[in-house]
Amino acid sequence: MSDQFQGIEPMVYKSKINVPYSWWAGDTASKFYTTLRDEKKITGTKCAACKKVFLPPRKVCPSCFTENKEWVNISDEGTVITFTVARRQFAAIPSDKKVPVICGMIKLDGADTAMLHYLEEIKPENVTIGMRVKAVFSEERKGTIRDISYFKPV
Amino acid sequence: MDRAAIIGVGTTKIEKSKIGETFADMAWEAVNNALNDAGMTIDDIDNVVTTSSDFWDGRTISCMAVGDASGAAHKNVSCVEGDGTYGAFYGMTRSLSGSYKTTLVTGHSKGSQSVSSLITNSAFDPIYERALGMDMVTACAMQASSYMRRTKTTPEHLAMVSVKNHGNALKNPLAQLPLKITVKDVLESEMIADPLHKLDCSPVSDGCAAVIIAHESAAKKFKQKPVWIKGVSFCADSFFFGDRDLSRAKALTEAAKKAYAMAGIKNPKKEIDVAELYDAFTYQELMWLEEMGLVDDSMAGKLLEKGDFNIDGRLPVNASGGLLSGHPVIAAGLYSMAAVVRQIRGDAGGFQVKKAKTGLVQGLNGLGGQSHCVFILDKDK
Numbered sequence: 001m002s003d004q005f006q007g008i009e010p011m012v013y014k015s016k017i018n019v020p021y022s023w024w025a026g027d028t029a030s031k032f033y034t035t036l037r038d039e040k041k042i043t044g045t046k047c048a049a050c051k052k053v054f055l056p057p058r059k060v061c062p063s064c065f066t067e068n069k070e071w072v073n074i075s076d077e078g079t080v081i082t083f084t085v086a087r088r089q090f091a092a093i094p095s096d097k098k099v100p101v102i103c104g105m106i107k108l109d110g111a112d113t114a115m116l117h118y119l120e121e122i123k124p125e126n127v128t129i130g131m132r133v134k135a136v137f138s139e140e141r142k143g144t145i146r147d148i149s150y151f152k153p154v
Numbered sequence: 155m156d157r158a159a160i161i162g163v164g165t166t167k168i169e170k171s172k173i174g175e176t177f178a179d180m181a182w183e184a185v186n187n188a189l190n191d192a193g194m195t196i197d198d199i200d201n202v203v204t205t206s207s208d209f210w211d212g213r214t215i216s217c218m219a220v221g222d223a224s225g226a227a228h229k230n231v232s233c234v235e236g237d238g239t240y241g242a243f244y245g246m247t248r249s250l251s252g253s254y255k256t257t258l259v260t261g262h263s264k265g266s267q268s269v270s271s272l273i274t275n276s277a278f279d280p281i282y283e284r285a286l287g288m289d290m291v292t293a294c295a296m297q298a299s300s301y302m303r304r305t306k307t308t309p310e311h312l313a314m315v316s317v318k319n320h321g322n323a324l325k326n327p328l329a330q331l332p333l334k335i336t337v338k339d340v341l342e343s344e345m346i347a348d349p350l351h352k353l354d355c356s357p358v359s360d361g362c363a364a365v366i367i368a369h370e371s372a373a374k375k376f377k378q379k380p381v382w383i384k385g386v387s388f389c390a391d392s393f394f395f396g397d398r399d400l401s402r403a404k405a406l407t408e409a410a411k412k413a414y415a416m417a418g419i420k421n422p423k424k425e426i427d428v429a430e431l432y433d434a435f436t437y438q439e440l441m442w443l444e445e446m447g448l449v450d451d452s453m454a455g456k457l458l459e460k461g462d463f464n465i466d467g468r469l470p471v472n473a474s475g476g477l478l479s480g481h482p483v484i485a486a487g488l489y490s491m492a493a494v495v496r497q498i499r500g501d502a503g504g505f506q507v508k509k510a511k512t513g514l515v516q517g518l519n520g521l522g523g524q525s526h527c528v529f530i531l532d533k534d535k
Contacts, residue, residue: 010173012173015212021280023280023281025281026281029281054397056279056282056283056394056396062393062394062397081300081396081400082296082299082300082303082400082401083296083299084292084295084296084298084299084347084348084349086295086347087344087345087346087347087348088346090271090287090289090291090292091269091271091275091289092271092272092274092275092287092288093271094285094287101287103286103296104296105296105395105400107396113394113396113397114396115282115396116278116283116288116395116396117286118286129299129300129303144285145282145285145286146285
């Protein structure tokens, strides 16, 4: 600041951007979510070229640049690839979750990619990379990623 | 191939909250510092590239907030969203295009004015992932766990990065967080997201940096010694977090290989004299060193212990104090670039390293380094 502004009180404007969006989920995610909601089943897409199974399902294989047309059922059990324990109540954490919140990457049996989710029914200090976990589905399912409530130790 | 050089750099001090300054005020200071450094006036600048993020700034076309203060009126101005090194990459291509001889590149952000957890949460896929509420800190904490497990890197190793970089910052008047701390201080600081303590994380920061990139035909017309861009590459990894092996940085390995090849570097372990890496979190400095082939796999922690990356070590890393000592997102890579340019010119003052002929700058964007940009800078053309 140059001298002419010395001693002037800096004004701070508080504001907020609050814009509602209505994203079309796409036909791939729509199929994934309706199956999850109605049948409590986890599904992925498979690349015909590299045979990789993607979870969450993708329409296009990011490696082969080909369209994934095959759907496969994926187990509701899998392995913790990595995890963290959020100790601070970060602003992005949903209001119904109170720290410590255990966030994990879980590779479900039958999938080649990992999915993000919560780990619960276990103390943070007992979570290990490589541990086996199983999905717990929500009672009330609305077709969102939180139709899986969390993963718990097998 | 035609060559380009960096012929001026300008930076503001990095601060926790520049409450008295707007984006434009910061740009005005950084741009004028860069012009003075180069011995140029705004009329000598042919075109402008600004680097900014609409989400961080809270406005669309966020570059418009700094255009006037960057002297962009009546000039071709374009905006890059991502790290400042990506803006520099684009600025360099413009200077090499034949349409322009000189490009002014700026990068700015004020982390103090928003909520980083909400901004970085929006980097996750909105349909599949965002509602879980993870953000940059939790994402990087998961990456840290994964990297530490694979390489047997310890929390003490991470803490040593914090001790080194905050200590280096004591010699850099632009740094926000010069600290004289111990490994114990780091390990006893608040656990934010396991395994990352508060002192493993970079702070929230405000700042703006500017660099001027010239085509070789214009590089020697002004007073400043040119620092030559010998190699550069940019690579991106898969978008979905769970598609990547988080303990690796495939895109960085690729970017570094291409940048070395372009610069004619055969043995980066021996030929790079000084490096500024993207240490948003302590583990990242070690992981990026390995993934760029600057040290052997799983060895960074052990070499750090031996002092290899100290200012007077074999390969000084983040001699400026790095981003752990001040992390204006977006502008960050340009601060690193300015630091390496100053090293090569011998202008780094208190944090000057002994030998600085060839330097490396790394910038990144996205969760846990989804994309990376690597520059090799050199004293000689």
